[in-house]
Amino acid sequence: MAAPRPPPARLSGVMVPAPIQDLEALRALTALFKEQRNRNLDTIGVAVDLILLFRELRVEQESLLTAFRCGLQFLGNIASRNEDSQSVVWVHAFPELFLSCLNHPDKKIVAYSSMILFTSLNSERMKELEENLNIAIDVVEAHQRQPESEWPFLIITDHFLKSPELVKAMYAKMSNQERVALLDLMIAKIVGDEPLTKDDIPVFLSHAELIASTFVNQCKIVLKLTSEQHADDEEALATIRLLDVLCEMTANTDLLSYLQVFPGLLERVIDLLRLIHVAGNDTANIFSTSGCVKAEGDVSNVAEGFKSHLIRLIGNLCYKNKDNQDKVNELDGIPLILDSCSIDDSNPFLTQWVVYAIRNLTEDNSQNQDLIAKMEQQGLADASLLKKMGLEVEKRGDRLILKSTSGTPPL
Template sequence: SYLPLRRLHVYMRGVALGQNSELVEEETWVSVQAISERLVAEPLTAVVCRLSAELFRFLRNAFAGDPTNSETALSRRKLLQNVDYLIRALMEQRSKEPTDEEATVALRCGLQCFGNLVASWEASRDLVWNLTFLWSTPIYPALLSSDDSTLRMYASMLLHGCLLKGALLRLFFWSPCTAEVVTCLTRMMADVESEWSLFLLEMFLTHENSPVVFGKLPRQARWVVLDVAVEQVQKKDGQAVHADFLDHLCAFLQREFEDVVAVPHCIEEGKLEPIQVSKMLNVLCKASCNANFSNLIEPKQGLLKATLGVLKVVHLLGKSGNNAFTPAPKLDDLVKAEEADSDVDPRRNFKKELVRLVGNMSHRSRANQDLVRRVEGIALLLDVCNLDAKNPYIIQWVVLAIRNLLENNPENQEVVAGLVNKGVV
């Protein structure tokens, strides 16, 4: 093993190029481990980076082939510890010299090496997790925020492979850096299309501690998580989003809405986070019409009452003058709104989504139907039933909500029958 590094590089390159899906011989394992021990003893020069890359390529290809190779490597713990040491050394080198191409290439191969190992041999996940996350400073925050998109992708692939084991996912949620990692994943989602970061965010939403971490995320990271949640709650899988996460959204919106009802002018002063509230409302609207999640939302009468209260506030505010909630009743206004790309304004669709949530929560729920009647919500819904370019299809959603409120409810039917027509809607 004390051959010149350049000769070792030539040897290792030949071994890496010759490795395919076949079983690795014991003699080769002995040589590879000896080379890894030589590498960790050397300063990180360009030739050490190149030799490390060839070592990682050999292991990457071996782990992608015969599963016995992964099992053998797991029994050679010192070899895997050396791989972890080299990965960390390469990360430190890149932090000093971000343009160091040799270190970047070697680091990519190292992450692929571990990624293939955890994918091919489940028993390796504990050791790789301990090496990369538990026994020393976690490598993921730095890698997931790297300026190199390939490094970010390989790091997210490795993290996903480890967290497929439920016990490790639980450990991840107890880590001080969980919020930082999730924030990095949301940035990856926002900047580029990354399937591994999406898979990880979907996994995040299935855990009972997701609300705690969600509350620690910066604003834009929460928006991305909510966008993922919108897609998840539409799936047939009732485990796609944990009940505690939906409970958190319900409780948050109820508090926010109750504050608006108590101090109506706060909605004009921007104290309500419009984008976050709009996205949360969208998640609950989607969830409340999915049989797998509707039973979680339907019993929350405090949320229903607060939603009607906010609907009344914004409706009266829109009537009081020219503001963001003033309806745009003309068809010309509708065309102008579409041409102006009004989706940029989070208050667009707000009234419609409030109506939608009320309608969904009232579907075949006698308790909620009666609550809406008691707080005079039926008349309120009919009053907002007007053409509004800022709330497309609000008339149709009101009609559906009224239909749900009247179904098998004679008292509500009497309320509507007793209303007086005062003009064209």
């Protein structure tokens, strides 16, 4: 005859099981449910109830915390590679379990609940997330707290970023810090080792609309950074990250053509470049030119690279696009770009991006070539700068010609 079980322990007036035997049983069940034949038994609802009880107790006792973790692993094993089990888990776990666990202070509990969410999500359940945005935002917060954890990262990149409707709804409700985290992952997806697929392109075109329209509407908010009291303004920092995303999107040929004709984008970028250029020259502020080389690893300037990226974006938008080349000319953007080229430690590779932009602005565009040639003759364009660009001005009769110094045909 088996020895009788000891009475359950009492904790804070709540009856809880004796830890050791229950932990062993839970671990045994977890192992059993790794086998396909043992799944789909009527234990999922009970397991979810126990997990929610553990969360409600909010205790730090190691044995109970371990049981909490094991319960989540148990659900994860049940749901793994089994659509029927995933459906049952979703019915019992959504939304309470995820709301309870994704923001838990224990890293393993966050990771295991993220694993369950990742495994259970499909296109239909993504629609349910749109009605429970706090769960989606909790995943982004989990990624912020634990960037080394793969599950929140995979949920965002493999599920969230495939749903433009969800991303748009999330972005409207997020804090600016959360927006920066989401935008960083969007950049990671665009520049990742695996290029965007044909299925990804329509989705990212929708993302491009969100990013470009948001930038056009609020980009001037970055001017708040010229004031010391707003030097760490989070809305301005989120807007800076929008520019970073646009630079990477316009480096993708499938997204470029859409953004090249996006209403107001090119005009707003040139306008903003002019405003920060003037602000940086008028007074000492975050956009002022810094000619000294900072110590390695010093990235205290939150606007580092902002001017470079504005010029990079202009260059991208003008790539083999005559209308945009002419528009930059009409907006007096070419002298502005040339005047922006100076040693500036806050804007790494600034000269290189100016060279790139001028190349794209003058390619097969005689009007823009003539403008730069006349600027050089009038002393408004630095001949040494043009030389760095591989360009020089040559007089042919009554006409000034801007030509390449590398022996290649004229631009």
